[in-house]
Every structure is written in structure tokens, then in C-alpha cells.
Amino acid sequence: TLASSIWFRKRSAANYRNVRNRISELLANLQESLAGIRVITAFHRQSASVDTHRNFVNAHRDANLDASRANAIYAPGSEAIGIATQAVLLGFGGAMVASGRITVGELAAYLLFLTAFFAPIQALVQLYNSYQQGGAAIHKLRDLFATQPSISQRPNAKHLDPITGEIVFEDIAFTYPSHPAQLNTSDYIAPTHPVLNDINLRIHAGERLAVMGPTGAGKTTLARLLTRTYDPDSGRVLIDGIDIANVTLESLRSQIAVVPQEPFLFAGTLRQNLAFAVPEIDDAVLMASLDALGIADLVATLGGLDAVVHERGATLSAGERQLLALARAFVAQRRLLVLDEATSNLDPASEAAIDQATEIALAGHTSVMIAHRLATAQRADRIAILETGSIVEIGTPIELASLNGRYARMLANTSSGTSPATSP
């Protein structure tokens, strides 16, 4: 029994851990398939997705079968050992009774004691199985709880008082931390050059800075350092002269509004989505803000503040989602705005509505906007052009246009005459 317990301990711990891992893979795949269901159907990959999912289900089933198999050997096995011992003793005891060395009563008593001895062992076997199962689950939970967030608040973090909004990036270098899972794979190649390097940039309070540059240049990363989604490897990000690594996350983030490239809307009502950052706002104030932003009509068309928004705003058009995300940032009335302009091509009317709302939302605020359209960049006070993690050009639109550099080339490449800045 002891030997089989040791065998079972090793085998079941691995099995149950395997079951837990398969469950998490299965759920992750299910979640991903549901979220990506439109892409899957659009590419007509339903059957491939079903196959992939079936593989995960099969792996989960096999893991469960393995665990059950070990259990099926262990529990009845230890019971069989108990019964076999009884049979052997009955044989020997019977012979001893026949030869008159012990009485029948003594043999019966002995066998009863033996049964009493094996019953708790049997119970322990059952318990041990449950213990192993629970142990695997706890192991998984412990891994989860031990995961360090990429950012943590320093113990002596101070409250960041209401800011005027001057931002300084000082000698910034940054490389994304590699994922622990990647470190274990042999084909993982460590990044050779930093994502951001030698960034020195001062954005004045109330200024509007557009950040342009090719895909992968590090524009989004720069914005992430400002909201302190990551800390730079070296250098500092200062707001009003204060290193943002030294302030509380709450006091920092409650002064910044972010409009992401892919506007995320939550399942709920329009009111819940628009007043997301300021849930206590009353309807009249909310409507006044929406009116100021020029989207009161849109909200009315969608069915008013109580209109239901489906998960991720799946039933709204891209333009509507962007306007609502912009409104969410505007309603929050934050000093600092970080916008990642959507790359999706919109019809001219939606584009005009978004441009107009953006102008209103940004007026009087410090803002950093990742601009994909030249027209957006041209409305900024200054433009910074980022290339492979460094600022290669910076200045007002007019300065850059006369510089005969990258920006000037971008201007020349857009068909002349379509945008005001390209005409002489």
C-alpha cells in the first residue's frame, strides 16, 4: 500500500496539474474563438476553428482519463491488497486452527481486527485522491497570484496634485520585458535594439503634440510610458516636474484620459459607457457635455442615454464607437489627453464629425496624439516624428514642412491640393 501510494503521489500530482493546464487552455481558446467569431466566419474558417477547439477538448479529456486511470489503479489496488492479505491470513489461520494451534474464535477476532485496520487506510486513500486534486488547483492559483504586475506603486508614492500638464521625457530608453514563457523556448530571440532610445522631449502645458512615424516605430509605447503602463528602463517621465514613478497610480491616472485606437465599449447602457470615469455625473451635465462636443444628436439617434450597448460595442459602426470613446474622455474632464488615432478609413462625414469633436475635446488641454492622417498632424502645435524608437524630426507643422525632411516628403506624397498645408 505504501509503495502504491508513493507511485500514486507522483503520478496523480502530474496528472492533475495536466488537467488544470488543459482546462485553462480550453477556456482561453473558447474565449478567443467567441471574441474572434466575426473574423472566423468572414474567412470561412469555422471548421478549422472547430477542429482546433476539438483538439483542446480532446487534450482535456485525455488528461482527465489519465488521472482517472491512475486513480482506478490506486484505489481498487490498495483495496485488493487488503483483501489478498485477509485471504492469505485466512489460509494460514485455517491451517493453524486445523492443527489445533489457535481456536476459531482467535482467528475470527484476528480477521476482524485486520478489517478494522484496513478501513481507515481505505478512507485515507480516498482522501489522498481529493488532496492531490486540490493540490494541483492550489498550485495553479499560486502561480497566478505570484505574477508580478509590470507596474507597481512605490511604497512612499505621493499624491499628484492637480496638474497644469507640462510633460518631459528625459533620456528615456525602453525595451519591453520579455515574457517568461518566451524565455523558456529555444527559438525566442531577445530584442536587439530598444523600442525607445534616447528620447528627450518637452511638451508644454496646453500644447498639442502629434506623434507620427512608421508602424512599429514606438509611438504607442511612448504613450504607454506617459500613462505609466510601463516604466522606462532608464530616464524619467515628468509631469509638472514630478517623476511619475513617484506618485500614486490613482492620482496620476485620474488626471489622464486615454482614447485608444480600438475604442472599447462595455456591455451596458450608453450612459454607463459615457460616464465611465465619472459615474456620479448627473444626466443634465452629461447631456450638456455631449452637446458641447456635438454628439448629442448621435446619442439621440442611438436611442438616448439608456440605449443598450452590446459587448465591445459590436452593434455600432467604427465611427460611432470612436465618437463615443472620445466623448468618454471628454466627459471625464482630464487635464491630459492621450489619443491614438484610429487607422480605419471612415466616410468623410464621420471623419469630419470626429475631427470636429476632437478639436473641442482637445481645446485647452495638453494632449499627445498618435496621428496616422496628415490632416490630423497638421492641426497640432508641434509634430514629433519617431523612427525605430528615436525622435528624428520635431517642430511646428510649418517648420517641418520647410525642412525638406520626412514630414516634407509625406506632404509631397499626398496628392497636392487636397489638404490645405500642401498648397503653396
Ligand code: ADP
Ligand atoms: P507603433 O505604435 O509606432 O506602431 P509600438 O510602440 O506599438 O509601435 O511598438 C514598437 C515596437 O515594440 C514594435 O516592434 C512592437 O512589436 C513592440 N511591442 C509593442 N508592444 C509590445 C509588447 N506588449 N510586448 C513586446 N513588444 C511589444
